[in-house]
Amino acid sequence: MKALVYHGPDSKAWEEVPEPTIQDPTDAIVKIETTTICGTDLHILKGDVPAVTDGRILGHEAVGVVTDVGSDVSDIAVGDRVIVSCISKCGTCNYCAADMPSHCTNLGGIGWIFGHLIDGTQAEYVRVPYADNGLIPLPEGVTDEQGVMLSDILPTGFEIGVTYGEVGDGDVVAVVGVGPVGLAAIMTAGTAGASRVIAVDGNAFRLEKALEFGATDAVNINEVDDVAATLREMSTDGLGVDVAIEAVGVPATWDTCLAAIRPGGHVANVGVHGTPVSFPIEEHWINNITITTGLVNAVTTEELLDDIQAGRIAPEKFTTHRFALDDIMEAYDVFANAVDHDTLKVILTAS
Numbered sequence: 317m318k319a320l321v322y323h324g325p326d327s328k329a330w331e332e333v334p335e336p337t338i339q340d341p342t343d344a345i346v347k348i349e350t351t352t353i354c355g356t357d358l359h360i361l362k363g364d365v366p367a368v369t370d371g372r373i374l375g376h377e378a379v380g381v382v383t384d385v386g387s388d389v390s391d392i393a394v395g396d397r398v399i400v401s402c403i404s405k406c407g408t409c410n411y412c413a414a415d416m417p418s419h420c421t422n423l424g425g426i427g428w429i430f431g432h433l434i435d436g437t438q439a440e441y442v443r444v445p446y447a448d449n450g451l452i453p454l455p456e457g458v459t460d461e462q463g464v465m466l467s468d469i470l471p472t473g474f475e476i477g478v479t480y481g482e483v484g485d486g487d488v489v490a491v492v493g494v495g496p497v498g499l500a501a502i503m504t505a506g507t508a509g510a511s512r513v514i515a516v517d518g519n520a521f522r523l524e525k526a527l528e529f530g531a532t533d534a535v536n537i538n539e540v541d542d543v544a545a546t547l548r549e550m551s552t553d554g555l556g557v558d559v560a561i562e563a564v565g566v567p568a569t570w571d572t573c574l575a576a577i578r579p580g581g582h583v584a585n586v587g588v589h590g591t592p593v594s595f596p597i598e599e600h601w602i603n604n605i606t607i608t609t610g611l612v613n614a615v616t617t618e619e620l621l622d623d624i625q626a627g628r629i630a631p632e633k634f635t636t637h638r639f640a641l642d643d644i645m646e647a648y649d650v651f652a653n654a655v656d657h658d659t660l661k662v663i664l665t666a667s
């Protein structure tokens with residue numbers, strides 16, 4: 317089969333590799349129908365994720381059809397159309413039992429293994445460990461393109477942004493950074509009851525998109541002197557927003573979020589950070605604030621499927637570009653140059 321294989325920093329190829337086979341009785345094999353590229357794949361290609369080694373097939377998002385199952389797989393059958401979750405889980409360890417499979421101990425303490433520690437979904441076929449737990453049947457009325465946004469992007473924005481931020485009725489929420497992850501937080505913040513959702517970015521195309529995704533306001537960082545002060549002014553009583561969702565992963569946006577929230581407010585950090593940030597405890601000890609961080613658990617897929625079926629969210633809006641799976645090298649170029657191409661998510665479809 318063909319697959320997108322990582323060959324070290326800045327090196328990848330769409331090349332012929334052996335087809336995966338069942339290794340453990342809890343495995344399934346899925347023929348990929350639809351997949352996509354994540355910002356994390358770009359981090360890997362920059363060499364930021366050294367656990368990914370030469371020869372690894374990338375990708376952790378997909379919809380496909382089950383072509384083989386191991387002898388212990390009982391909930392999933394050959395022929396099922398499924399969403400492949402970016403988080404794998406044994407289903408029985410203490411972390412899985414606590415709904416935190418992102419740290420599944422039977423997977424070595426990390427639930428994100430596709431395109432990381434084992435071969436991923438940017439291929440014609442993928443082997444899925446613990447298939448009963450990691451595959452979600454695609455219900456009638458949900459399209460491939462909607463389903464593939466549930467592998468990673470929507471649960472990430474919803475769980476680590478909206479849910480960890482404890483967005484509630486009437487809240488004023490700032491989403492700082494409106495790439496696909498920030499947009500996923502915006503799309504789901506409305507379902508959590510936010511009254512005002514303020515998108516913050518320097519990218520005019522993405523800010524325009526944010527308003528289509530459910531933001532009530534957009535702040536272009538290039539057009540205001542002090543972003544945090546602007547957000548405080550837009551809050552209910554000028555004291556600060558209830559929740560600031562950090563969806564970039566750099567010190568500047570962390571600082572903005574911390575300075576934008578009210579006493580008693582929340583910063584939900586979603587961004588992956590590569591450098592330290594400062595936390596002025598001498599200013600904030602008195603403020604009764606909550607800071608949360610984490611890796612997505614992807615435990616809200618069923619809830620998000622309900623939201624799609626009820627028309628509360630429309631994840632097909634993420635798609636800006638479509639390619640044949642065979643053209644994945646070109647799709648990577650477009651995705652990596654998001655500003656030049658006005659890109660959100662690129663959809664790859666197998667023939």
Ligand SMILES: NC(=O)c1ccc[n+]([C@@H]2O[C@H](COP(=O)([O-])OP(=O)(O)OC[C@H]3O[C@@H](n4cnc5c(N)ncnc54)[C@H](O)[C@@H]3O)[C@@H](O)[C@H]2O)c1
Pocket residue numbers: 354355356472476492493494495496497498516517518519522537563564565566568569585586587588589610611612654
């Ligand atoms: N916690 C998790 O489980 C998890 C999962 C997936 C992705 N992530 C992380 O979430 C972050 C966002 O992912 P993405 O795919 O949307 O990334 P992205 O790069 O597509 O989007 C980031 C956005 O931030 C904007 N931005 C940059 N600097 C800014 C600033 N100073 N102020 C405001 N906006 C600014 C950019 O214009 C861009 O639109 C990344 O760090 C990614 O690695 C975390």
Ligand SMILES: [Zn+2]
Pocket residue numbers: 354355356357376402468469
């Ligand atoms: Zn991802």
Ligand SMILES: [Zn+2]
Pocket residue numbers: 405406407408409410411412413417419420421422423
């Ligand atoms: Zn587990």
